[in-house]
Amino acid sequence: MQTRRYHHGDLRAALLARAEQTLREKGPGALSLRELARELGVSHAAPSRHFKDKQALLDALALAGFDRLNEALTASQAAAGTSFAHRLGALARAYVDFALANAALLDLMYAVKHDPEASEALSAAAQRLGAMTMGLVADGQRSGDVREGPVERIGIPVFTTLHGFAGFAMSRVLSAEEVESGLDDVIAYMLRGCAA
Amino acid sequence: MQTRRYHHGDLRAALLARAEQTLREKGPGALSLRELARELGVSHAAPSRHFKDKQALLDALALAGFDRLNEALTASQAAAGTSFAHRLGALARAYVDFALANAALLDLMYAVKHDPEASEALSAAAQRLGAMTMGLVADGQRSGDVREGPVERIGIPVFTTLHGFAGFAMSRVLSAEEVESGLDDVIAYMLRGCAA
DNA sequence: ACCTGAACACCGTTCAAGT
């Protein structure tokens, strides 16, 4: 008659999914391994089979966040056509949308408290995002929309602006209205910054 | 003979100072009210007289961080002469230096988990930084280094870039070398972005 | 006014034991 003995599915995936939900709905302070276990109907020691400690779960959560952001940015490019200006605008829009919809997760992704080895993996994930921007800028150079020169000397500043604007959206330094009205200005400014 | 009875000085200030030191040296995970109290030689309940809970201490720490950053940026302007390019460069340099020297604190300053009322105060503090950038851009318009138009439509993008670069330095997405070599590129890009 | 000391509920982590 016992309706739950061992957890039937993939506890690791279930923990990550539930943790992200808690992060979104109640914030990082409400994230506890014991409560997660309770909600999933397993003992409080069960999570340790899948994450050696709480930080390991946070690291995995941040890494999954980068995967999702990467997908979102990639999707924005597939849908943006071929114009450099449109593609850059779509990239900025997608990053900002992610920041607004996943503020606490984005905070975690760039947090400063990760384990050293996880930090490397997270930096690599962030660099994959940077590489997308570099590719876009390189295309812009080929089409004559972006000035010549080593791509990273233009791409890093552009990526920096994207990151900063998403950060302001995330931390609510800019209100929703300011984000909306400011986005076009930021895009125009980036275009000027890298124009031929 | 008892060398410590009541804490003799300003416990509130002592808590903030010690908390910032712990944050810097051991990271946010090592910050505990009880340990802070232990280190200062008071009972574990004493901090509650000065901060209603742990979050209140974190809020105060973040606010103090904004004050210090504000001072650093203001000082950079006083030392930078009158050239727009030099002043913008000094502002960027000062923000990045702060990020490198106070990574965990900067993370906390823009964190997403603050109390609603503290969040407002922190946003206001961030906006004071933004106002400095706006003032600089307005000066640039007067000297003819920056194109005409509503100052916030140029100043917000510039401040966004400063913030993003400091964020990359903070979270070690860019290595120390990349920060050093990238700073000049970012400055040149900002100048292009707002040039007449 | 400011702090103590005990108490409470909760947490992360570990480990022998179970299936």
Add this chain to the structure above:
DNA sequence: ACCTGAACACCGTTCAAGT
């Protein structure tokens, strides 16, 4: 292989009581 249940050390918060 995966999970349980008890145990340990620690934490944040509250509150009557002390000075």
